[in-house]
Amino acid sequence: MRFFVCLFTEHDLWLVTLAAAICVLGTWITIRLFLRTKAAEREAKPFWIFLGAVAAGSTVWCTHFVAMLAYRPGVPVSYEPMLTGLSLLVAVVFTSASLAVACGRSRFSAGAGGALFGLGVAAMHYTGMAAFSVDGAIVWDVAYVAVSVLLSLLLGAGAFAAATRAGSPQMREVAGAAVLTASIVALHFTGMAAVGIIPAVPEPGMPTSNDAYGALAVAVAGVGLLVLGTGLASHLLDRQASLRSKARAKQILESSVDGIVIETAGRIVDCNEAFVLLFGQPRDGIVGRSFAELVPNGPATADHLVRARLFTADGQDVPVEVAARDDRDDRTEHGNRYYSVRDLRQRLAQEEKITYLASFDNLTGLPNRSSFLEHLDDLIATCPAGSGIALFAIDLDRFKEVNDVHGHAAGDHVLRVLAERMRVAVGKDAFVARLGGDEFVASALVSDREQALCLASRLERELFVTVVYEHADLTCGASIGISLYPDDAASPAMLMNNADLAMYRAKGSHSEAVCFYEEEMDKRVRERRAMALQLRTALAEEQFFLVFQPQISIHNSEITGYEALLRWRHPERGVVPPLQFIPVAEDTGLILPIGDWVLRAACHEAASWAERHKIAVNMSALQLGNTELPDTIHEILIESGLSPSRLEIEITETSLIHDTERTLHILRRIKALGVSIAMDDFGTGYSSLSTLRAFPFDKIKLDKSFMDDLDKGPQACAMIRAVLALGDSLHIPVLAEGVETQAQLAFLEQEGCSEAQGYLVGRPAESRVPVVAGTAEAAPPLKSAG
Structure with a gap:
């Protein structure tokens, strides 16, 4: 009852109402600054604490002294200036400390800071009351003083706690300001209820209450302007920073190629143009809806990256990749959740194409x-x-x-x-x-x-x-x-x-x-592979050697040259016939180094002869396909000292059909060196006439099969006469291979054949001494690889 009697009978209610208005405005500003301080970055916190301390301290001080202007004790009063100013400083210092504590990270920080704020209000009140003097004696009721301090502590702690734990952001500000106002009012009027005044007889010259009220009014007005100025400045600073932050966020939002959606309290509050285009509906049709409504299987929590389906405005089911991130602070109820939505259609199409290319032709x-x-x-x-x-x-x-x-x-x-x-x-x-x-x-x-x-x-x-x-x-x-x-x-x-x-x-x-x-196929393949390995060894260990078969002039039976033929002396199998290893060498490409060896060995051998007979060397199709062959021949001729006119290169018709233009170009380069070119095995191919027309051969070698068929009918004789007539008309000498009987030689002589080669003339031998028929065991001639 003492509280209510003091409020309604000893105060001017109009001024009490003004004090309440100042208090409400000041506490609202204080709570806003407290929340802004709590959310501020560490570097900016001291500045916000300063603003909050000035605003809160001034609010408490103004509320106290406007309420003191409303107090009517019935006796003249006065205010000691030093203590009055000190009370304002006390309020500011205590408020600074309370804001610093309340902004801590502990769960009890807000309550502890609020209690410290209530203690500061009490300290300011009783410091201000110490500046209050009356013409009489002041008697204090200790119980009321204790109750006032206790109420200030409890309500101060509750105000700061409410400002950080209430529901919506608006509710936090309202609840915090209301409880803080109650804390200040309860402290002031409970503290005033503790005051009892015993009047004294007035003395002449003493200052009147009106003088004190006037000075106090000026001070309160100045501090009130400071409060409003601080609040307005903080509001403008906060608004400017917020607008700048929103503008920067909007710029970042719109610069993203991915769709960005901002959701607050389960509702979309904004999105960028990329998401508008992806969803296919204006922004107004998106804002206010739930993100889960648009992407039902999106991320359930923040910091997750998931693949989901976006159901667009036109009913399409678009595959998307969604990332979510939370941005929470103490000024918002739920904070913001940012969704980044990436259209996966192009990526999935590329992945499908890559998968297709990796699996299909x-x-x-x-x-x-x-x-x-x-x-x-x-x-x-x-x-x-x-x-x-x-x-x-x-x-x-x-x-x-x-x-x-x-x-x-x-x-x-x-x-x-x-x-x-x-x-x-x-x-x-x-x-x-x-x-x-x-x-x-x-x-x-x-x-x-x-x-x-x-x-x-x-x-x-x-x-x-x-x-x-x-x-x-x-x-x-x-x-x-x-x-x-x-x-x-x-x-x-x-x-x-x-x-x-x-x-x-x-x-x-x-x-x-x-x-x-069939199993026999595998056996043959293994044998060919083994022979390929043995051929490499044979080349490295010089197991190859040459034999020479003479060629004679049919007109006078004089030797005109020798054909160099390749042999392989195997350490275990003895001499291996060329027909067994030459196809393997050609298939594996070993014919190239083997052919170079044959050419080099034949030229060096021929260069050592006293007679200037020709040496004939066979060339495989693979060798003729090598563009470096003319340079190799030139190098070997210089190295051996053999005259180019003594070297004759023998090629088959089949070696020309793979790449005719290329082969003819290589042959022209060889012929330009002065080397003779002979067509070997003539008559067995299918383009003989066109080949003779395409290149000016120096000799035609008639295939052995014609000699074998000579005694079997008139057709063979007609064929041989045709070839000899062709050579004569083209002015190309013809050499017949496979001559083994005197009858065959007589026929060739009668028909005008130029040269002959065969067992009748001489068998292949390592020496150049001819081994004529009957002097050695008959054996079929073997062609060289070179």
Whole structure:
């Protein structure tokens, strides 16, 4: 009752109302500054604490002294200036300390800071009351003083706690300001209820209450302006910083190529133009909705990156990648959640394309090698008991001819057409893939060889059908090799290897386009590989040697030259015939270093002869394809000292058909050195006449087969006469090979043949002494590799 009696009977209620208004305004500013200080960066905190301390201290001080102006004790009063000013300083210092404590990270920081603020209010109040003097005696009620201090502590702690833990941001400010106002009012009026005044007799010259009130009014007005100025300044600073921050955030938001969505309290408050375009609806149609409504399977928590589906305004289901991040502070209820939404359609399309390119052939659309190997592994792993797997190795026979004659565009067209035919022909029965170039492969589950052969026949039938391209009928044909699992191999690699072996056998056969794998094929391959290794050793260990077979003039039986022939003296197998190792050397490319050795050894040998006979050296097709061959010959001639006119290079017709223009260019360079060029095995090819017309050969060597058929009928004689007549008309001498009888030699002499070579003339020997027929064991002549 003393509290209410003091408030309503001893105070001017109009001024009390003014004090309350000042208090409410000041506490609202104080709470706003407290929350702003709590959210400020560490470097800016001291400045915000200073602003908050001045505003809060001034609020408490103004509230106290306006309320003191409303106090009517019924006796003259006065205020001691020093203590009055000190009370303001006390309020500011205590408020600074309380804000610093309340902004700490502990969960009790706000309450502790609020209690310190309440203690500061009490300290300011009773310091101000110490400046209050009356004409009489002041009696204090200690109980009321204790209650006032306790209320100030408790309500101060509650005010700061409410400002940090209430619901919405507005509720925090309202609740904090209301409780802080209650703290100041309760302290002041409870403290005033503790005051009792015993009047004294007035003395002349004493200052009147009106004088004190006037001075106090000026002070309160100045401090009130300071409060309002501080609050306004802080509001403007905060607003400016907030606008700058929003402008910067908006700039960042709109500069992002990804869609950005800002959500607060479960509702979208903003988004950038990228998201507007992605969603397909104006911003007004997006703001206010829930992000989960647009992306139902988005990230449940922050700092997660998930793939989800965005349901756009026009009903599309767009794959997106969503990242979420929370941005919380004490001024907001729930803080902001930022969603970054990236359209994945282009990336997924690229990934699908990369996956397709990694698994499929870009030209034909068939699976590629890696995809086929993966399929074959799965097929073997899941092969049912009692069934087998047939692997088909497919190689187009005349595809290179199509490319060379009609161009690569035609070749690509043929590959596409044949790939589609194979895919349709086998249907679901087999898996067809392109390994590269003109090589294909297929696999299928089969019950026996007959089923595999049936499938191969369907493939063969489609591959031999003509392909039409720009009014041209193109036919490739194919060779197909088949290996069976588990009969022929137990692993995918061995199964493919065996199918390749069978395919190469089919390719070498003139009657069969489809071949099954046989164990004998593998044996021959192993033997050829072993011989290739032995050939390398033979070259390194000088196991090769040359033999020389004489060539004579039929007119006077004089020796005109020698043909150098290669032999291999194997340490275990003895002398190996060239027909056994030359094909292996050509297949492996060893013919190039071996051929260089033959040429060099033959030239050095011939340079040491007293007679100036010619030395003839054979050249393989691979050697003629080497553009450095003329330089090599020139180097060997200089090194050996052999005259170029004594060297004769023998080539076959087949060596010209692979790349005629290139080969003829190389031959012209060799001929320019002064070296003779002879056509060997003439008559066995299919372009003899066109070859003779394309290049001026120095000699024609008539193939041995004509001599062997001489006694079998008049056709052989007619053929020999035709060749001799051709040579005579072109002024090219003809040398007949394989002359073994006097009858053959007599016939050649009668028909005007220039030279002869054969067992009748002399067998090949390491020395140049001719071994004539009958003086040594008969053996067929062996051609050289060089």
